[in-house]
Amino acid sequence: MNTLLKNLEAGINNNDCMLMGHVIAGFPDVKTSIEAAKGICSGGASFLEVQFPFSDPNADGPVIENACYTSIENGFTVEDGFKIVRELSSSTKTAIIIMTYANIVFKYGVQSFVKKAKECGASALIVPDLPLDHDEGLMHYATENDMGVILIATPGCDGKRIKDLSEKSFGMLYTVARRGTTGNKTELNAETDEWIQLVKNNSTKPIALGFGIQSKEQTDKLKGVVPIVIAGSYFVTVISKLKQNENVQSELEKASKALF
């Protein structure tokens, strides 16, 4: 069974609040990004997004954007990305999700990219700028390979769109808490409550809520509200602040545990 579906089922059955972590492949370098990812996984993440950096990540804010630039400047290749995914999926129980942008997939060849992702043990794909109805065959190939594409619902979607997206999304519906790019802290206020409620009322799949999550205080409020929380820029920030000689894996494990 697909690891993502397996972890999801276990978490839902246990009524857990699950964590989806995030690393930038090759940031600050390939080796450190692997160690950091392992730390997030051993810290309790059920899912991990491994972002293959693109120079123009148009759904991401400055923290992730800068990490992407650094990785690219250090010579990141798509093959490095697959190497990282292979290492993580074979050494952890966390479901590995490849997150990237359209041109990376398109240039590699959509079918080849999906096959390679599968071969390296990835469970799912997230490509924010390949839209549902014009995705260059991404979803078709993913389904063919016992994987899927996780779709993203953003504020502004109406109930019907949320329903459509959730039906086609793989396992869960990635739900963005507020407008704008990744990174800024989200105030969990009446407006976000209303939005989350709209998604809950219309989604046919469990909700993974993301953008701006960085503290236990926030996740405490979300317990029982959504089954999965996503922390992206939070982990990338921790990685960017690592000092020389620090044990990368244990620092990230701590950061992961600190969210709960």
Added chain:
Amino acid sequence: MKYNLPDENGFFGEYGGSFIPEELQKIMNEINVEYNKARKDPEFQKELAYLYQHYVGRPSPLFHAQNLSKKYGAEIYLKREDLNHTGAHKINHCLGEVLLAKRLGKKKVIAETGAGQHGVALATAAALLGLECDIYMGEVDIAKEQPNVIRMKILGTTVVPVKSGQRTLKEAVDECFDAYVKDPVTQLYAIGSVVGPHPFPQMVRDFQSVVGTEVKSQFKTQTGQALPQNLVACVGGGSNAMGLFYPFIDDTSVNMYGVEPAGRGTAVGDHASTITYGKPGIIHGFKCYLLQDENGAPSSVYSVASGLDYPGVGPEHSNLKDIGRVNYFNITDKEAIDAFFELSRIEGIIPAIESSHAVAYAIKLAKQKPGESIVVNLSGRGDKDIDFVIDNYGKQYGIHR
């Protein structure tokens, strides 16, 4: 068969489309719906036509450049977009975009700019029609195009310096996209060329096609011939070229030439000849020829003309290349600068460095096609470029400060 693109999803053949996050898709759909209403609304068209005539100064002249013609042996005509208010073709689509922004109830228009021409044109249209305006511009271009930066500020626009990457046009687009994603509700991203997600490539082309439509009737009136034999325009994103070409696409006797910047060499990073050296890719929400490396990362680009150094190109040009309807060639920095001085000195017209690329190619073409008619889109005037040209090339042409 009559040319009828894009299709309803914004595709020109395999190019174009709308490759953007969910959040922006909804907004693009709204823009598309409203644009299609506006297109068929006589009131909207009347207002635009009024502004073209009385504010921009349209129709712009079609000038038979007899000195140039005599010297190089063909009949060369210049479509004088340089004489428009604000000095380039960009005002044609900016007025359209800002009128549309008002229809959509937006408070602010935002955009990227390279040479500053689109920025100035948008700042101008925004001032006229009462909207706020933010322009994103790479720091390198800000230094190179000071007069336009100052113009925008005088017009009440905020110029946002872009400090990332190569600090030129591509990064300005990136940052403007970011700003747009943050607030797509009160702002409209008034894209500066026939690029971006659907419906922008179509919309900007439609607004610019006034250029080709005028050329058609002016050429006939002036020469008694039904159609010109050759059309030449420079291609950055490709808006001035689409404006000239589009009304002639079904006139198969008309040869069309798009001119890309060959910069200072053929190595990656030394040019921006997207169609000549690129491969299909996806950037800034659309599919097109793209200069990119084997990992799919857009390549760094360079041209002496700030308005041409973009690693992508309009999706319609990408398709016109594939179906063989338009020929694409490139012109080096040096050839463009030579043409800049040539046109200045034998016709008394100082062209924009971007447009100088088209002039340079027309001169080459004239030698290959003696006696034929060639219409060049003189997309802008060169006032903005004089300091840069004199500082970098003055000595070679005997000019000292």
